[in-house]
Amino acid sequence: MSENKIPYKIYLEESEMPKAWYNVRADMKNKPAPLLNPGTLKPMTAQELGAVFCDELVQQELDNDTPYIPIPQEILDFYKMYRPSPLVRAYCLEEKLQTPAKIYYKFEGNNTSGSHKLNSAIAQAYYAKNQGLKGVTTETGAGQWGTALSMACAYLGLDCKVYMVKCSYEQKPFRREVMRTYGASVTPSPSMTTEIGRKILEQHPGTTGSLGCAISEAVEAATSNPGYRYVLGSVLNQVLLHQSIIGLESKAAMDKYGVVPDIIIGCAGGGSNLGGLISPFMGQMLRGERNYRFIAVEPASCPSLTRGKFVYDFCDTGMVTPLAKMYTLGSNFIPSANHAGGLRYHGMSPVLSQLYHDGYLEATSVEQTSVFAAAEQFARVEGILPAPESSHAIKVAIDEALKCKETGEEKTILFGLTGTGYFDMYAYEKFNNGEMSDYIPSDEEIMAGLRQIPHFPGNEI
Amino acid sequence: MSENKIPYKIYLEESEMPKAWYNVRADMKNKPAPLLNPGTLKPMTAQELGAVFCDELVQQELDNDTPYIPIPQEILDFYKMYRPSPLVRAYCLEEKLQTPAKIYYKFEGNNTSGSHKLNSAIAQAYYAKNQGLKGVTTETGAGQWGTALSMACAYLGLDCKVYMVKCSYEQKPFRREVMRTYGASVTPSPSMTTEIGRKILEQHPGTTGSLGCAISEAVEAATSNPGYRYVLGSVLNQVLLHQSIIGLESKAAMDKYGVVPDIIIGCAGGGSNLGGLISPFMGQMLRGERNYRFIAVEPASCPSLTRGKFVYDFCDTGMVTPLAKMYTLGSNFIPSANHAGGLRYHGMSPVLSQLYHDGYLEATSVEQTSVFAAAEQFARVEGILPAPESSHAIKVAIDEALKCKETGEEKTILFGLTGTGYFDMYAYEKFNNGEMSDYIPSDEEIMAGLRQIPHFPGNEI
Numbered sequence: 001m002s003e004n005k006i007p008y009k010i011y012l013e014e015s016e017m018p019k020a021w022y023n024v025r026a027d028m029k030n031k032p033a034p035l036l037n038p039g040t041l042k043p044m045t046a047q048e049l050g051a052v053f054c055d056e057l058v059q060q061e062l063d064n065d066t067p068y069i070p071i072p073q074e075i076l077d078f079y080k081m082y083r084p085s086p087l088v089r090a091y092c093l094e095e096k097l098q099t100p101a102k103i104y105y106k107f108e109g110n111n112t113s114g115s116h117k118l119n120s121a122i123a124q125a126y127y128a129k130n131q132g133l134k135g136v137t138t139e140t141g142a143g144q145w146g147t148a149l150s151m152a153c154a155y156l157g158l159d160c161k162v163y164m165v166k167c168s169y170e171q172k173p174f175r176r177e178v179m180r181t182y183g184a185s186v187t188p189s190p191s192m193t194t195e196i197g198r199k200i201l202e203q204h205p206g207t208t209g210s211l212g213c214a215i216s217e218a219v220e221a222a223t224s225n226p227g228y229r230y231v232l233g234s235v236l237n238q239v240l241l242h243q244s245i246i247g248l249e250s251k252a253a254m255d256k257y258g259v260v261p262d263i264i265i266g267c268a269g270g271g272s273n274l275g276g277l278i279s280p281f282m283g284q285m286l287r288g289e290r291n292y293r294f295i296a297v298e299p300a301s302c303p304s305l306t307r308g309k310f311v312y313d314f315c316d317t318g319m320v321t322p323l324a325k326m327y328t329l330g331s332n333f334i335p336s337a338n339h340a341g342g343l344r345y346h347g348m349s350p351v352l353s354q355l356y357h358d359g360y361l362e363a364t365s366v367e368q369t370s371v372f373a374a375a376e377q378f379a380r381v382e383g384i385l386p387a388p389e390s391s392h393a394i395k396v397a398i399d400e401a402l403k404c405k406e407t408g409e410e411k412t413i414l415f416g417l418t419g420t421g422y423f424d425m426y427a428y429e430k431f432n433n434g435e436m437s438d439y440i441p442s443d444e445e446i447m448a449g450l451r452q453i454p455h456f457p458g459n460e461i
Numbered sequence: 462m463s464e465n466k467i468p469y470k471i472y473l474e475e476s477e478m479p480k481a482w483y484n485v486r487a488d489m490k491n492k493p494a495p496l497l498n499p500g501t502l503k504p505m506t507a508q509e510l511g512a513v514f515c516d517e518l519v520q521q522e523l524d525n526d527t528p529y530i531p532i533p534q535e536i537l538d539f540y541k542m543y544r545p546s547p548l549v550r551a552y553c554l555e556e557k558l559q560t561p562a563k564i565y566y567k568f569e570g571n572n573t574s575g576s577h578k579l580n581s582a583i584a585q586a587y588y589a590k591n592q593g594l595k596g597v598t599t600e601t602g603a604g605q606w607g608t609a610l611s612m613a614c615a616y617l618g619l620d621c622k623v624y625m626v627k628c629s630y631e632q633k634p635f636r637r638e639v640m641r642t643y644g645a646s647v648t649p650s651p652s653m654t655t656e657i658g659r660k661i662l663e664q665h666p667g668t669t670g671s672l673g674c675a676i677s678e679a680v681e682a683a684t685s686n687p688g689y690r691y692v693l694g695s696v697l698n699q700v701l702l703h704q705s706i707i708g709l710e711s712k713a714a715m716d717k718y719g720v721v722p723d724i725i726i727g728c729a730g731g732g733s734n735l736g737g738l739i740s741p742f743m744g745q746m747l748r749g750e751r752n753y754r755f756i757a758v759e760p761a762s763c764p765s766l767t768r769g770k771f772v773y774d775f776c777d778t779g780m781v782t783p784l785a786k787m788y789t790l791g792s793n794f795i796p797s798a799n800h801a802g803g804l805r806y807h808g809m810s811p812v813l814s815q816l817y818h819d820g821y822l823e824a825t826s827v828e829q830t831s832v833f834a835a836a837e838q839f840a841r842v843e844g845i846l847p848a849p850e851s852s853h854a855i856k857v858a859i860d861e862a863l864k865c866k867e868t869g870e871e872k873t874i875l876f877g878l879t880g881t882g883y884f885d886m887y888a889y890e891k892f893n894n895g896e897m898s899d900y901i902p903s904d905e906e907i908m909a910g911l912r913q914i915p916h917f918p919g920n921e922i
Binding site for chain 1: 474543553571579612615639641841842845890
């Protein structure tokens with residue numbers, strides 16, 4: 001049986017690592033809609049985008065046609081520092097579940113940023129450095145993106161200014177200190193360092209901040225400081241391009257052992273991990289070569305795909321960014337407390353939104369306590385303490401494996417394990433103490449968010 | 462140049478993973494001295510030890526002759542969950558230092574316990590399970606050992622009672638929650654659950670505990686509960702045996718590429734990591750096959766090898782354990798605040814103590830702020846946030862590499878990177894804020910500790 005030969009962990013050799021990112025847009029018949037200038041409602045030009053983003057990244061953002069984009073040698077070298085990530089055969093979980101399903105997961109947590117975010121952080125930092133810039137600015141909520149960007153900038157000797165949502169800055173001092181250890185300057189947002197920050201503090205003196213406000217400050221800091229650009233860790237087309245490394249490695253590792261997944265599962269906040277994981281498999285499906293089931297898992301508390309609308313909306317709550325066509329709950333939708341900070345985003349990657357709209361992708365939502373129960377079950381047999389975000393995928397992977405147990409089907413399941421939960425122990429503590437609760441927004445709450453979406457001809461909810 | 466072919470990270474294939482532990486005692490001419498019964502001053506018998514430890518572990522503790530001890534299949538399977546650990550060629554650090562030295566490190570932090578402790582935890586838990594026991598008890602200070610044991614017990618379905626030093630329990634709630642997520646019961650020590658705990662609380666109502674007290678409680682909990690035994694994460698011969706997996710994998714990976722280290726460096730608290738890392742290389746030296754330089758790095762605040770005495774002493778501050786012949790500062794020596802909690806131990810593995818005494822091993826001590834500076838330098842180029850303990854080895858590896866830069870020598874340096882610093886961000890914060898200080902105990906303080914060592918004929922300090 002060749003099955004017996006599959007190791008617990010498959011590591012590609014350095015020579016087998018992908019040398020180019022895969023751009024799934026090239027194989028999409030319906031391309032993702034372009035970003036619009038909210039003033040003119042016309043597609044953002046390269047020049048307009050170039051005021052905020054690096055030139056090379058603007059090209060990648062707008063390129064819907066080139067299927068493979070070579071990874072620069074410097075980025076390949078950095079990838080070798082922490083990649084390939086292991087593709088793990090979850091033998092122990094399978095045995096625990098007594099399922100005939102074969103479960104694999106691609107584990108992206110074995111680097112200090114603790115997640116897949118580093119794959120795009122190094123790319124964005126590299127292009128900024130290459131353009132001769134002094135530094136980059138960004139916002140961070142849960143902190144994984146900020147940590148990843150700090151690491152990448154430290155490696156390249158690039159300045160890194162992180163606006164961290166004030167309540168996270170105060171509640172997650174350890175995340176903040178990791179970023180400082182990597183030399184980043186971390187500012188609690190809203191702050192007195194920007195015009196928009198001062199304005200918000202004047203209007204709301206006691207505010208603990210929001211991601212939308214932090215985005216606004218980071219954008220202002222980039223555009224008002226010569227030699228700086230703004231970078232973003234999810235949602236954008238360029239981010240999904242860089243994250244395709246996850247799927248490309250997964251596919252190469254599976255191909256090496258003649259394994260083909262039936263179901264591919266990923267958690268979905270802005271879509272960076274899910275989009276990267278499924279890209280090369282989705283490419284096959286779009287080209288009519290093979291069928292897969294793709295499942296996006298989102299929190300019931302922030303269900304953009306399952307309860308949102310596919311319309312143009314702002315990417316931030318401050319409404320200063322371009323408009324993106326995506327599944328959205330409205331840029332002012334405030335999800336209730338959910339510890340998976342990385343999944344608390346009102347919108348979804350335009351690429352994934354289009355694929356979902358066109359029926360290539362399924363979506364489901366799960367509740368928090370069931371997610372932590374799955375996380376604990378997984379941790380106890382697979383030895384990895386998963387991030388709450390990642391655990392959304394674990395929950396649905398276990399559910400699918402248990403369905404196989406009922407039907408006797410030997411399906412092959414692949415899911416993305418995006419990161420570790422070391423900085424989420426407060427949430428685990430609440431779960432361990434039985435103090436965690438679920439929350440599903442009412443239809444009225446959802447409608448209140450949707451009503452904030454900008455109205456213009458062709459953009460009715 | 463074959464040099465060019467060495468990848469950033471060397472992962473052994475599953476088929477290349479060691480199938481037996483290596484027992485360095487078999488090749489030592491001067492064996493480590495036996496544990497003594499403090500009452501009779503006679504060597505502890507297997508029967509006496511069997512009241513506290515599992516039978517199979519007692520055999521391993523006493524076996525000074527068998528060079529290779531097969532690893533049971535169940536443990537091999539567990540090892541496959543998180544091993545082989547990568548042997549990393551530190552190309553980025555070499556470039557940063559501009560050194561002709563070739564630097565390698567064996568990274569043990571890629572598992573949820575965050576350190577090498579899991580290598581022995583699973584072995585000790587396995588033998589307990591195999592003996593039909595219900596559970597095990599242990600103490601934990603910094604928390605890495607307790608986390609590792611909790612993971613191992615969760616996997617095997619074994620009960621796990623951890624006595625956690627009260628101040629750690631309160632200051633490191635996240636460590637505590639990881640253990641609870643793995644199903645362990647975690648009790649702040651001293652507690653009302655043991656006779657010794659109640660006695661200590663009566664005498665010192667406000668005490669925040671000590672490792673010595675936690676050991677006493679864990680031993681009492683094991684010996685007073687039928688079906689329980691006590692387990693320990695360092696110092697013991699059996700622990701070094703299990704940890705030899707680190708050195709065996711390192712050597713196999715280097716052999717595969719024809720690389721031979723000149724200098725092998727490890728941090729040393731109780732000696733579990735250093736002993737495991739150097740074992741197979743030390744075996745070659747003891748057999749006269751090849752010479753290496755071995756360097757033990759300890760904190761200047763707790764310098765057992767460099768300033769202690771090689772005599773019989775208690776393993777715990779409570780003076781309830783057998784006597785071990787080792788380099789010791791006295792079992793009541795209280796090291797001043799040093800954030801490398803895993804290195805705050807008054808003694809040293811009897812095996813390493815004997816090897817140091819016989820001149821096979823060098824030792825050096827380093828100060829805390831220089832250790833954190835090295836940690837930060839390493840993190841920024843190698844992308845891993847190291848544990849403070851591990852960073853002691855990094856500091857000396859960098860120093861040796863810089864010496865090569867001066868002399869132009871192309872030495873090959875191997876060091877042990879025992880774990881990650883995710884739960885040590887409070888210490889990093891102090892360092893980042895410039896609030897960290899060094900402390901070297903005065904000769905008087907050292908003498909005060911040494912005076913506590915039990916006096917009997919042949920055991921004069």
